[in-house]
Amino acid sequence: MTNKRKAIIFARVSTKDQEEQGHSLPAQGLRLKDYAERNNFEVIKEFSFSESAGSKIRKKFEEVLAFLKRHEPNEMPVLLCQNVDRLTRNFRDAVDLDDMRKHQGLEIHFVQDGFFINADASGSQMFMWEAKVFIGKQYLNRLRDDAKRSIKHKLEKGETVGKAPIGYLNVRDDSGKATVILDPERFMLVRRIFTDYGKGIYSINEMARKAAEWGLRNNTKTGGKYVASQVHSMLQNPFYYGLINHDGELYPHHYPRIIDEDLFKRCKEQRLGWKKKPFKYSNKPFVFRGLIQCGHCGCAYSSEIKKNKYVYMACTKKRDPNCPAPRVREEVVFEQLVEVFDRMAFPQEIMDDIRVNLSKIHEGKKEFHDASLDALQKEYNEIRKKLGILLDALLNQSITQSEYDTKAQELKQRQHEISKQLSSFDKADDDFVISVRLMLELVNNAGKLFRSSNLEQKRKLISLVCQNLVLNNGKVQYALRTPFELFIDDANRQEWLRE
Secondary structure, X not given: OOOOEXXXXXXXXXXXXXXXXXXXXXXXXXXXXXXXXXXXXXXXXXXXXXXXXXXXXXXXXXXXXXXXXXXOHHHOOEEEEOOHHHHOOOHHHHHHHHHHHHHOOOOEEEOOOOEEEOOOOOHHHHHHHHHHHHHHHHHHHHHHHHHHHHHHHHHHOOOOOOOOOOOEEEEEOOOOOEEEEEOOOOHHHHHHHHHHHOOOOOOHHHHHHHHHHHOOEOOOOOOOEOOHHHHHHHHOOHHHHOEEEEOOEEEEOOOOOOOOHHHHHHHHHHXXXXXXXXXXXXOOOOOOOXXXXXOOOOXXXXXXXXXXXXXXXXXXXXXXXXXXXXXXXXXXXXXXXXXXXXXXXXXHHHHHHHHHHHHHHHHHHHHHHHXXXXXXXXXXXXXXXXXXXXXXXXXXXXXXXXXXXXXXXXXXXXXXXXXXXXXXXXXXXXXXXXXXXXXXXXXXXXXXXXXXXXXXXXXXXXXXXXXXXXXXXXXXXXXXXXXXXXXXXXXXOHHHOXX
């Protein structure tokens, strides 16, 4: 009786469709076992798995190669597979297999293709092998190109191609089409993170701590804590104001927006600004933590408590170990800031005159506002009609897909710009008058508010009114934010209102 040659079976599928097209793992296994029996092979091991044949490292395939490499050339088992594209569709794996064929005695049988290769393979056999590897690679390239085109088409239609960020939910509408809606449990918390961070008061680490206090959790089965790195990613994601970032390109989407673009830009400025606070100091009870720089070397001032009672501020000296900046009591710096806030009061009669003029301004701008709003809404509706006509032309084959994509993209971009303007109009309708009134109330009571507020409120007031705080030999230097510089030392100037 002839000794049987040893063999291993390799069966693979990469998609569910292949399962349904008769290429299922059990079907491949049965055909390969039948071939082994008819050709007097003894199957010593079966490798059966589902994975992509792309360029990514395939762990199961690496296991097959590792198993084969453990055998000496005279003991190398025969590799049985259904056809070439079940085994490989990329040149890297083909080179590895061909090297084992030439130097380690590997023999590969492609059952459905009807040929095999080994160290003594003929020119026609090698041509079949190389041609089918090339064809498989081209097929894979076409699949990738089709996938890229499909993704780009969805993006240009304003549809997302992946999981929506926290604050949203991926769902299916009544027709079964995938869409994105606001997450009723989380979207307001996301908006609150952007709003609070945009004030320029909190670090990202502080926002993560606040998010945890508010109850924000990941939208996963475990519902894990939302951490600082995730807050950082959130603040960089334009999806929240209406754009999808895909491979560095921005596409307008048609899903609900949680914030507007202006708030997103404010958060970006805060995130990239020099006043960003170090995470490790975020839980320390110091008024000026992360707000003041040294006038000598430009390093941050840190605070520490001495004798469980006194708070001292000192330069960190990270850039210059010999920095001559002296230590300063926190209360000395605090009193200098109190003087700033005290200088911001002005007479009540000016306040009354401003309120009267604000009402006149509001009445005057309402007419302009309504006219502008009507014009924008009319243009938006016209664009929607044009998009409908354009789609009909595509379906009737009056225009090509390329022509449709180009024109539709232009119209949708303008539609996005109009939506942003409409949102700004709605938001600005009352915000101007309300904001000015609140600002004037703040200015008129700034000193009192600063003295009586708690630590966090003091930090908010400092960040709201002052910027670029520098401590130079115990003396605070600062710049006032607009419009607060108008109110310093103008309390007794009668020409203030006219200015």
